[in-house]
Amino acid sequence: AQKVTQAQTEISVVEKEDVTLDCVYETRDTTYYLFWYKQPPSGELVFLIRRNSFDEQNEISGRYSWNFQKSTSSFNFTITASQVVDSAVYFCALDNAGNNRKLIWGLGTSLAVNP
Amino acid sequence: DTGVSQDPRHKITKRGQNVTFRCDPISEHNRLYWYRQTLGQGPEFLTYFQNEAQLEKSRLLSDRFSAERPKGSFSTLEIQRTEQGDSAMYLCASSSTGAGSPLHFGNGTRLTVT
Numbered sequence: 001a002q003k004v005t006q007a008q009t010e011i012s013v014v015e016k017e018d019v020t021l022d023c024v025y026e027t028r029d030t031t032y033y034l035f036w037y038k039q040p041p042s043g044e045l046v047f048l049i050r051r052n053s054f055d056e057q058n059e060i061s062g063r064y065s066w067n068f069q070k071s072t073s074s075f076n077f078t079i080t081a082s083q084v085v086d087s088a089v090y091f092c093a094l095d096n097a098g099n100n101r102k103l104i105w106g107l108g109t110s111l112a113v114n115p
Numbered sequence: 116d117t118g119v120s121q122d123p124r125h126k127i128t129k130r131g132q133n134v135t136f137r138c139d140p141i142s143e144h145n146r147l148y149w150y151r152q153t154l155g156q157g158p159e160f161l162t163y164f165q166n167e168a169q170l171e172k173s174r175l176l177s178d179r180f181s182a183e184r185p186k187g188s189f190s191t192l193e194i195q196r197t198e199q200g201d202s203a204m205y206l207c208a209s210s211s212t213g214a215g216s217p218l219h220f221g222n223g224t225r226l227t228v229t
Contacts, residue, residue, distance in 0.1 A: 033215035043204065045158070045220040052215055091157050095215060103218075105157030 002027045004094050006106035013082055014114050021077045021109045023092030029053075033095040034068065034075045039108070040088040048090075051075060082113045117141075119221035121207050127227045128197055135193045136224045140209030147190050148218065149182055150206040151175070158206055164190060165212070197228045 003026040013019045025034065036048040049059060051068050059066050063080045079086050089108040096102055120139045128134050140147045146165050150158035161180070162172045166187040176182075179197075184190040194201055204225050208218035 035217060037218075037220075042222070043225075044222045045206065045208075045218070047217040047219060050215055050217050093157070103158075103160065107155070108157055 002029075002094060002096055002102075002104050004092050004104050004106040006090075006092055006109050008109045009107070010110045010112070012112045012114065015084060016081050017113075018078060018080050019082050019111065019113075021079075021090050021092075021111065023075045023077065023106060025073050025075065025092070025094045025104075027073075027094060027096055029096045031096075035093040035095065035103075036066065036075075036077050037091045037093065038088045039091065045091070048077075079111075082111075084113050084115055087111060087113045119207055119209055119219055121205075121221035121224050123224055124222060125225045125227075127229065130199060130228055131196055133193065133195045134197060134226065135191055136205055136207075136226075137189060137191050138207030138221060139189045140207070141219055142188075143211065144209035144219070145187070145212050146210045146216075147184055148208045148210070149190070149192050150208065152204045152206055152223070161192075194226075197226075199228045202226055202228045 005024045032053045034051045038046045049066055056068050065078045067076045089110045091108045092106040094104045122137045148163050149161040151161055152158045160173050161176050162182045163170055164184040167184050179195045182192045204223045206220055206223045208220045210216040210218050
């Protein structure tokens with residue numbers, strides 16, 4: 001079975017705190033892609049990052065970093081020194097087919113960053 | 116690259132009416148997708164085009180729903196005889212054809228059926 005679990009439904013932090021959003025996935029395929037998308041209150045889903053199953057290198061982009069661990073089937077997302085503008089729903093997604101037709105989405109984590 | 120645009124942003128209609136939404140993808144993208152999202156849920160796949168060919172339709176897409184992409188550019192999604200359960204955000208996305216290409220979403224059309 002293919003599945004994406006985002007166990008944290010809602011997280012609330014104070015500005016400048018670090019926060020980690022968890023994503024655990026299940027798949028039997030050896031080739032797959034993992035994504036994070038951000039959905040701010042305006043509603044538009046914004047692509048943040050993609051990882052393929054053969055690339056376990058962690059990535060940092062400004063205040064954002066991603067930790068991909070195949071051993072634990074996790075693809076966690078950390079925001080360092082959070083800001084109010086980071087408030088959004090964050091979705092983790094799994095693509096087995098490589099063409100987005102069978103994209104499997106987590107339920108999302110709603111992050112509220114309070115001033 | 117002007118991004119994916121959707122029109123209208125909001126649509127309120129009475130039950131039983133037909134509605135049509137439009138999506139203009141990123142011009143270089145061959146693939147176009149329609150998703151539906153309800154509150155507290157992730158997007159649900161509805162249908163997918165590669166160029167003008169509709170390659171897949173979800174079981175969620177009843178006979179009242181039809182999508183077209185006549186010239187492989189913009190797409191329309193029509194819902195006939197709307198029902199209250201059709202109320203949702205309808206999202207359009209496009210991507211290139213490379214494996215694992217990310218989706219680029221529009222702002223969505225929020226449909227309210229009264």
